[in-house]
Amino acid sequence: MTDRETQLENEKKEALAALDDIRTTEGLETWRIAHLGKSSPVMQAFSDLGKLPVEERPLVGRAANTVKQALESAYAVKSEQLRQAELERTLTRERIDVTLPGRAVQRGRLHPLNQTLREVCQIFRDMGFQIYRSPEVETDDFNFTYLNMPPYHPARDMWDTFYTDKDGVLLRTHTSPGQIHIMRERAPEHIRAILPGTTMRYEQLTARSEIEFIQVEVLVVGKGITFADMKGTLTDFAARAFGKDARTRLRPSYFPFTEPSAEMDVECFVCGGEGCNVCKGTGWLEILGCGMVHPTVLEYGGYDPQEFSGFAAGMGIDRSTLMRYRVDDIRHFRNNDIRFLEQF
Amino acid sequence: MKAPLSWIKDYIDLDDLNVEQIAHYLTMIGLEVEGIRLVGLPKPEAERHEFNYEGLSWDREKFVVAEVLEVLPHPNADRLVLCRLNDGIQELVILTGAPNLYPYKGQGPLAQTLKVAYAREGAMLYDGHQPGQVLTKLKRAVIRGVESFSMICSEKELGISDEHGGVIILDADAPVGTPLVDYMGDAVFDISILPNMVRDASMIGIARELAAVTRRELRLPEGIPLPQGDALSKRVSLEVRNPELNPRFMLGMVENVQAQPSPYWVQRRLNLAGMRPIDALVDATNYTMLETGEPLHAFDYELLCKRAGGNLPSIITRTAKQGEMLTLLDGTTQPLDESMEVVADSVGPLSLAGIMGGMDSGISAQTQHVLLEAASWNFINIRQTLSKLKIPSEAGWRFSRGVHPALAEQALRLCLLRMLAWGGGRLVEGVLDAYLLPPQDPVVTLTEEEIISRLGAEISLEEAANILTRLGFTCTLQNGQLTAKTPPIRLDIGEGLIGKASLMEEIARIYGYERIPSKRLAVELPAPVFDPNLETEERIRDILVSLGLQDTVAYRQTSPQREARILPNQALDPDLAYVRIKNPISPDRTVMRRSGLATMLELLEYNSKFRPSLALFEIGPVFLPVDGQLLPREALRLTVGMAGLREIPTWQTKTAEKRDFFDLKGLLEAFLRGLHLPEVSFQPAEHPTFHPGKCAQVLSGEQVLGVFGELHPMVQEHYEFEALPVLAAELDADLLVALSRVEFEHQPLSNYPAMVEDIAVIVPEEVSAAALEAAIHQAGGKLLVNVRLFDVYRGEKLGLGKKSMAYQLTYQAFDHTLTDKDAATIRNRIVRALEREFGAVLRSQ
Structure with a gap:
C-alpha cells in the first residue's frame, strides 16, 4: 500500500x-465541503494523480474512487436521516389542538314544516x-256549500271559521275547497x-292550537274507485312515510264531504304501540281523515x-311534524325562533 | 258523552266482554272512546291497552257493602260519631264524621239499617280531605282517643263524584257483605259523538250500535203505556203554530209528586254520566234524556195556572215577538226575536224551545204537579238561535243536530214511568200529541254490484241486510235488490244516491273497516298536468338554502298598524285595501297581510336578540284586494332578511365584520344566477323602507323583480333590533317563477391559455360601476372573457370627486393562443373607450 492509499484510508x-457526530443540515453541508468538496483530500487525490509515478496512478486512483463512493453513500444516508429528523421536528412543531371548535359555517335549512310537506x-x-x-281566501260556497254543508249545516261547527268583511268570503278552514276547483x-x-296549502281556523293561540296550519288534501276521482282503493293507497302512503312495518288502522268517522268516512291511525312511532304521552296511552296516532267523496260533492x-x-283524504302537516319531533308547543313553527329552526 | 258501562248493560248483555274489548268495538264503529274512567272495576287484562285509563279500582276484599246498625255519639267529639256496623263477616265499631249520619245518633238500634260502602284497613282510595283526586292508603290511626282503621266512604273517596258532604247511603236492597265492585263497580266510557251520530248520544243508542256489531240482542226499555182518556185536555190546551219549526209536541202530566231524592243507583249513574242529581223530578228528565237522546222539559203546573189567572192554562209554540224577553234557568235574561221559537202560554214565553226552560215556569222543590214536554224542533232553527244567543245547552246541542220526532213518544212514556217510580204521585189520564209534520223516513235501495263497486269488498246483499236490520232498518230482499227503510230514530240517512252512500257507510262500519281489503289503484294515471310554479318555488327554496339562508313559515294574519311600521312615519293609509277579518282573534291580527317586508322585519326583530348574525327568507302569498272582485289576488312574495355580522365570531376571528348592502346584493346575484334569469340588472331605487342611498331595484330585462336595501334609519327605530345593520329584499316570486329558465345555453370552454392583466382607471365619482363595467365589456369584445373589479380607491392624490377602479381583465380566444400584442390591442381599446366616455385616466401608467 502506498502512502497515498494509506492517507486515503485514514481520510x-x-x-x-x-459524519457520525453531525446533527444538522448545516453541519452536513460543512462536512460535504470538507470531505467531498473540491479541496477535500479525496478530490485533491484525484487532481494530484498526475503528479504520481505512473505505476502508482491506477492504485491510488482506484483507492480514491472507493473512498469517494463510500463517503458519498454515507453522505446520502446521513442526509436522508437528517431530512427525516427535520421533518419529524417540523411535524411535531406544527401539531394543533384538534379539539378546538371548527370554523363556523352558517348552514341554510328548510323550515321543519316545509321539510315534512316536501316528504309528503x-x-x-x-x-x-x-x-x-x-286560494287561501275562499268563498263560503267553496269552503262549505259545495262540500255538502249548506248554511246552518251542523257540520259547519267542525270548523271555527274566520270570516272577512266581505259577505260570503272567508279564510279557508281546510284544503277541501280545492277539491271543487x-x-x-x-x-x-x-x-x-x-292539494297542499295553508288553512286557517278561528282558535285561541295556545301550545296545542294554532290559527294557521298546513294541510295536504288527497283526491282521487274516476270510474270504479272503491273504499278498498282508498284503504290500499293510504296504507301505502303510511308505509312510505312511517316505514314498511308501520301498522295502520281505519276507523269510522264523519266528514260532510265524504261517505263513508274514516280516520286513519298509525301505530305510535314514539312508543311502538306500548302507550306513551304522545299517543296519550292509546298506542295509536291519528294521521289523517278520509272517505269516499260524497255524491253531492261530485x-x-x-x-x-x-x-x-x-x-279524498286530508292530513295536517303541523300536527305530524309536532308528533315526529315531540314539539311541546305548536306555536314554535310560526314564531320562527331561530333557536328552534336551527335544530332541524 | 260519558257512558257508564252498567247503564249500557241495561239494554244489552255484555258480561263476557271486558272494558277494553267493549271500548275497542265502540271505537271501531265510529264511537271513538277517548278515555276510560274506572269507577270500581279493575283495569282489564289485555295484551295491549289501546285506551287511556284513569280512575280507581276497588279491591274486592277491601271494599264491601255493609250496614250501619246503630249510630252512637263519640265520647270526646261532637262532630264525630261511632257506627255499629255489620260488614257481612263481623260486627265492628267505625268512626266517622259524616254529617248525614248525625240525625241517627242516639236513636238506638236502627229499625231500618243503613246500607253503606265500607272500606277496610289497607284499602286504596281517594283522600276526601284533599282537593282533586289524591290516592291514599287507609291506615290505622287514633282519632280523639278512639282507634280508627276503616271507614264508611263518600262518593269522592270512591271516585264517583266530588261529593264529600256525607257518606253514601246505598239503596236498601244492597246485599251486605258483597264486594262493592260486584254491587256497583263501573267504568265510564268517554265517547266522542260524531255530528251525524247524535242518535248515539244516548245509552240506548250506544247499546244499539254494540248490539249490531256484536250480534247481540237489544233490550229496549218499556215506558208506561200512553195514558188514555181526556183528563189532560181539561187541564191544559195545546197549540202548535209552526209545524215546520216544531214538527211534534207532546204533553203528559203527573200530579201529587214529591221532589225527593232519587234512588241512589240513579244518582250514581247521573253523576257518572256527568250530570248532577237534583231530585226525583229533575233526575227523571235528565235520566230519560241520557237514556233515549230526547231532551225533555218539565213545567210546574201550578205556576202555569197562576199565570193563567184562573183560566185554563194554555201551551202555545210559536216564534217570539220582537222585543220579548225571557229569563232562562241559568239566570240569564235573553232578548228574543222573531226567528226564535218559544214555548209560551197566553201571558208570554215560558221557555226557549229546545234549548232551555224559563225561570218562571220550571219545576222546583215545591212542585206538586208536573206537566212534561217531549217535543221535536227544526234543527236549523235551533242552530240559528244558539249561534245568536251563544248559550251552552245540552238540549240545544242535541236538537241542533236533529232528533227524530218519534223519540218524543218513547221518552215521554219512559220519563213518566221514572217520575212515578221515583217521585210518587199519580198519572193524569191522557196525553196531548200535536204530531203535525212526521218526517219521511227514507227508503233506500242497494244492489250487490253497487256495494262492491263502491266499497271494493265482497259483501253479500244478505249480509248487508243483516247489518242494517240489526241497526233497526226494515229490510226486504227481492230480485237482487235490497230495500231498506230507515228506522224512526235517526235523521242522517239521505234519499237516492246520497241515501246509498249513507247505507254504504252503515254497512262498512258494522262489517268492519278492517275487513275491507286494501287494493292499489288500478285505473290508468291521469294525463299530466303541471304546476311549474310549485317546482320553481321549491327550486327557489333550495338555492336560498344552499346559500346559507334559513327558511321560515309566516303567519298570514297581521294588522295595518304592524305593516305601517315599515314606513318612516308609520302613517296608516286609510285607503289601503285589505282583506279584513270580521272576527279577528286579537287586535294585532285583523287583516291578511299585504307586505312580505313587514313580516320579515318582525322575524328579524324577534330573532336579533338570539343571534348576532341572521339570514332568513320567506316565501308566501300577500293578499291584494282587487276592485270589483270578490276574492283578492294572492301574489307570491319572496322576502330575504339579513342582520348583524357576516359571520359568527369564533376563537379565530375575534372581530367579525358587519354585513352591508353588498352582502345582500351578492346573495341576490348568486340566487338569480341560480334561477338563470335573463338580463339581470340593478338600479338605484327609492323605497320608503330603505335608506335612500342604499336601495336598489333588481330587474330582469325591463321587468322589476323587486327592491332591496339597507333599512331607513327612521324605520329601524320602530323596531328593537339587537343585530345591526338590517338588510332586506322583497321580490315578486310569481315573476321569478315566470322568468326563471330551466333551459339555457352553456358557455363553451376554451382550450387555449388565458391572459390576465390588471388595469386601474381614475374616473369621476358619479360614474357608476355598472356603467364602467358595461363600457369595458363593450370595448373589450368577445376576447375579453372576464372582468373582475378588485379595488375601489379614493384618496387625496386622486383629487376630490375622483375614484380609482381597479379591474382584473381576462382575455382568451377559442382558436389560438393570444400574444402580448393581442392583449395590448384590447387593452388600448378599452382605455380609449373609457377615456372617451368617462374622461377616465389610466392610473397604472
Whole structure:
C-alpha cells in the first residue's frame, strides 16, 4: 500500500467518524465541503494523480474512487436521516389542538314544516299523484256549500271559521275547497292529485292550537274507485312515510264531504304501540281523515255520481311534524325562533 | 258523552266482554272512546291497552257493602260519631264524621239499617280531605282517643263524584257483605259523538250500535203505556203554530209528586254520566234524556195556572215577538226575536224551545204537579238561535243536530214511568200529541254490484241486510235488490244516491273497516298536468338554502298598524285595501297581510336578540284586494332578511365584520344566477323602507323583480333590533317563477391559455360601476372573457370627486393562443373607450 492509499484510508475513517457526530443540515453541508468538496483530500487525490509515478496512478486512483463512493453513500444516508429528523421536528412543531371548535359555517335549512310537506308531496308524487293548489281566501260556497254543508249545516261547527268583511268570503278552514276547483277544471277526466296549502281556523293561540296550519288534501276521482282503493293507497302512503312495518288502522268517522268516512291511525312511532304521552296511552296516532267523496260533492264538481266515484283524504302537516319531533308547543313553527329552526 | 258501562248493560248483555274489548268495538264503529274512567272495576287484562285509563279500582276484599246498625255519639267529639256496623263477616265499631249520619245518633238500634260502602284497613282510595283526586292508603290511626282503621266512604273517596258532604247511603236492597265492585263497580266510557251520530248520544243508542256489531240482542226499555182518556185536555190546551219549526209536541202530566231524592243507583249513574242529581223530578228528565237522546222539559203546573189567572192554562209554540224577553234557568235574561221559537202560554214565553226552560215556569222543590214536554224542533232553527244567543245547552246541542220526532213518544212514556217510580204521585189520564209534520223516513235501495263497486269488498246483499236490520232498518230482499227503510230514530240517512252512500257507510262500519281489503289503484294515471310554479318555488327554496339562508313559515294574519311600521312615519293609509277579518282573534291580527317586508322585519326583530348574525327568507302569498272582485289576488312574495355580522365570531376571528348592502346584493346575484334569469340588472331605487342611498331595484330585462336595501334609519327605530345593520329584499316570486329558465345555453370552454392583466382607471365619482363595467365589456369584445373589479380607491392624490377602479381583465380566444400584442390591442381599446366616455385616466401608467 502506498502512502497515498494509506492517507486515503485514514481520510475515509476520519470523515466517516466526523459524519457520525453531525446533527444538522448545516453541519452536513460543512462536512460535504470538507470531505467531498473540491479541496477535500479525496478530490485533491484525484487532481494530484498526475503528479504520481505512473505505476502508482491506477492504485491510488482506484483507492480514491472507493473512498469517494463510500463517503458519498454515507453522505446520502446521513442526509436522508437528517431530512427525516427535520421533518419529524417540523411535524411535531406544527401539531394543533384538534379539539378546538371548527370554523363556523352558517348552514341554510328548510323550515321543519316545509321539510315534512316536501316528504309528503314526494311520496305522493312517487305514487303518481299530481300537485294542485288553490286560494287561501275562499268563498263560503267553496269552503262549505259545495262540500255538502249548506248554511246552518251542523257540520259547519267542525270548523271555527274566520270570516272577512266581505259577505260570503272567508279564510279557508281546510284544503277541501280545492277539491271543487280541481274537479271543475278536470271533469270529466279522472283525477289523482294532492292539494297542499295553508288553512286557517278561528282558535285561541295556545301550545296545542294554532290559527294557521298546513294541510295536504288527497283526491282521487274516476270510474270504479272503491273504499278498498282508498284503504290500499293510504296504507301505502303510511308505509312510505312511517316505514314498511308501520301498522295502520281505519276507523269510522264523519266528514260532510265524504261517505263513508274514516280516520286513519298509525301505530305510535314514539312508543311502538306500548302507550306513551304522545299517543296519550292509546298506542295509536291519528294521521289523517278520509272517505269516499260524497255524491253531492261530485255533482258540484261536475261529475255524475252515478258514473264516477272517488276518495279524498286530508292530513295536517303541523300536527305530524309536532308528533315526529315531540314539539311541546305548536306555536314554535310560526314564531320562527331561530333557536328552534336551527335544530332541524 | 260519558257512558257508564252498567247503564249500557241495561239494554244489552255484555258480561263476557271486558272494558277494553267493549271500548275497542265502540271505537271501531265510529264511537271513538277517548278515555276510560274506572269507577270500581279493575283495569282489564289485555295484551295491549289501546285506551287511556284513569280512575280507581276497588279491591274486592277491601271494599264491601255493609250496614250501619246503630249510630252512637263519640265520647270526646261532637262532630264525630261511632257506627255499629255489620260488614257481612263481623260486627265492628267505625268512626266517622259524616254529617248525614248525625240525625241517627242516639236513636238506638236502627229499625231500618243503613246500607253503606265500607272500606277496610289497607284499602286504596281517594283522600276526601284533599282537593282533586289524591290516592291514599287507609291506615290505622287514633282519632280523639278512639282507634280508627276503616271507614264508611263518600262518593269522592270512591271516585264517583266530588261529593264529600256525607257518606253514601246505598239503596236498601244492597246485599251486605258483597264486594262493592260486584254491587256497583263501573267504568265510564268517554265517547266522542260524531255530528251525524247524535242518535248515539244516548245509552240506548250506544247499546244499539254494540248490539249490531256484536250480534247481540237489544233490550229496549218499556215506558208506561200512553195514558188514555181526556183528563189532560181539561187541564191544559195545546197549540202548535209552526209545524215546520216544531214538527211534534207532546204533553203528559203527573200530579201529587214529591221532589225527593232519587234512588241512589240513579244518582250514581247521573253523576257518572256527568250530570248532577237534583231530585226525583229533575233526575227523571235528565235520566230519560241520557237514556233515549230526547231532551225533555218539565213545567210546574201550578205556576202555569197562576199565570193563567184562573183560566185554563194554555201551551202555545210559536216564534217570539220582537222585543220579548225571557229569563232562562241559568239566570240569564235573553232578548228574543222573531226567528226564535218559544214555548209560551197566553201571558208570554215560558221557555226557549229546545234549548232551555224559563225561570218562571220550571219545576222546583215545591212542585206538586208536573206537566212534561217531549217535543221535536227544526234543527236549523235551533242552530240559528244558539249561534245568536251563544248559550251552552245540552238540549240545544242535541236538537241542533236533529232528533227524530218519534223519540218524543218513547221518552215521554219512559220519563213518566221514572217520575212515578221515583217521585210518587199519580198519572193524569191522557196525553196531548200535536204530531203535525212526521218526517219521511227514507227508503233506500242497494244492489250487490253497487256495494262492491263502491266499497271494493265482497259483501253479500244478505249480509248487508243483516247489518242494517240489526241497526233497526226494515229490510226486504227481492230480485237482487235490497230495500231498506230507515228506522224512526235517526235523521242522517239521505234519499237516492246520497241515501246509498249513507247505507254504504252503515254497512262498512258494522262489517268492519278492517275487513275491507286494501287494493292499489288500478285505473290508468291521469294525463299530466303541471304546476311549474310549485317546482320553481321549491327550486327557489333550495338555492336560498344552499346559500346559507334559513327558511321560515309566516303567519298570514297581521294588522295595518304592524305593516305601517315599515314606513318612516308609520302613517296608516286609510285607503289601503285589505282583506279584513270580521272576527279577528286579537287586535294585532285583523287583516291578511299585504307586505312580505313587514313580516320579515318582525322575524328579524324577534330573532336579533338570539343571534348576532341572521339570514332568513320567506316565501308566501300577500293578499291584494282587487276592485270589483270578490276574492283578492294572492301574489307570491319572496322576502330575504339579513342582520348583524357576516359571520359568527369564533376563537379565530375575534372581530367579525358587519354585513352591508353588498352582502345582500351578492346573495341576490348568486340566487338569480341560480334561477338563470335573463338580463339581470340593478338600479338605484327609492323605497320608503330603505335608506335612500342604499336601495336598489333588481330587474330582469325591463321587468322589476323587486327592491332591496339597507333599512331607513327612521324605520329601524320602530323596531328593537339587537343585530345591526338590517338588510332586506322583497321580490315578486310569481315573476321569478315566470322568468326563471330551466333551459339555457352553456358557455363553451376554451382550450387555449388565458391572459390576465390588471388595469386601474381614475374616473369621476358619479360614474357608476355598472356603467364602467358595461363600457369595458363593450370595448373589450368577445376576447375579453372576464372582468373582475378588485379595488375601489379614493384618496387625496386622486383629487376630490375622483375614484380609482381597479379591474382584473381576462382575455382568451377559442382558436389560438393570444400574444402580448393581442392583449395590448384590447387593452388600448378599452382605455380609449373609457377615456372617451368617462374622461377616465389610466392610473397604472
